[in-house]
């Protein structure tokens with residue numbers, strides 16, 4: 001647990017309740033817009049506004065490399081992390097496409113890519129050139145984990161200062177499903193066999209090898225499972241730490257946070273273990289195909305908005321779910337009440 005008091009205030013429960021009552025005055029049978037109504041209530045509580053605004057959204061993609069890639073745990077080579085950062089910078093990745101449709105502010109942050117990146121449109125906030133191989137030694141030191149958390153806090157702070165009203169957090173890091181699976185096993189006690197999955201597409205013997213690498217690392221790194229920073233440092237990733245830091249900063253600023261898939265949810269679980277006050281600020285964008293995601297969501301008692309068989313990362317699930325948040329706020333702000341529209345409500349019948 002965190003040794004400092006939380007900087008996150010609880011959502012405004014009284015306002016959320018008032019908005020819930022107001023929803024029942026709008027021209028629809030009470031509750032008939034289902035989870036969209038729950039979303040509107042949640043957003044009112046988070047923002048402290050009767051008519052919350054979520055536009056423009058800010059998308060931050062954290063990129064970092066993983067030493068454990070040398071164990072052959074990914075279907076793609078480590079160089080793809082830097083190559084995809086170049087693709088993000090050029091505007092050609094899936095998240096670029098979705099962010100443009102949302103008119104989102106998009107920032108790509110190098111928190112730990114191996115090698116130097118030339119792109120000027122990328123925020124260079126590198127803590128180290130990729131983690132160490134967690135199969136052989138701790139992925140990083142506690143100080144490096146803290147530094148990566150701070151990278152995330154700064155990025156969320158920039159999004160807020162730029163006027164963003166909702167934070168979408170994505171990641172890019174070859175082999176980060178190995179780190180995330182190891183962290184999730186440590187944080188929940190679930191067997192690796194239940195959590196491990198294909199990531200970018202490993203199958204058959206390669207998947208059995210990935211499982212064995214993670215199981216051995218859990219024994220050899222022996223993290224203190226009650227200490228989330230220890231789990232992060234020994235088994236985690238720089239982008240995973242940065243995501244956790246970004247969530248915390250956004251919650252401190254009362255911004256709703258849309259969480260992506262497997263890696264993003266493991267980062268969210270880590271951040272909630274560091275500070276449980278974060279949890280009400282998290283809205284889960286989608287259920288990933290990665291098998292461990294179900295367990296990570298269950299650990300957070302989370303029900304995601306979409307289930308589209310995605311397993312990409314980058315913030316793409318939230319990029320697709322964001323229009324639901326917009327619809328929830330527009331419904332609240334623009335629908336007529338029974339009185340305004342001259343529609344009989346049940347009480348008058």
Ligand SMILES: O=C(O)c1ccc[n+]([C@@H]2O[C@H](COP(=O)([O-])O)[C@@H](O)[C@H]2O)c1
Nearest residue numbers: 074173175176177199200261262288313
């Ligand atoms: O978000 C997810 O649920 C997700 C599931 C599987 C893979 N990914 C992405 O794929 C990469 C990690 O896969 P791997 O096989 O290299 O560990 C990393 O860049 C993630 O963004 C993402």
Ligand SMILES: Cc1cc2nc[nH]c2cc1C
Nearest residue numbers: 076080172200312313314
């Ligand atoms: C091509 C590619 C794109 C990605 N985006 C997020 N993770 C990724 C992994 C790969 C391999």
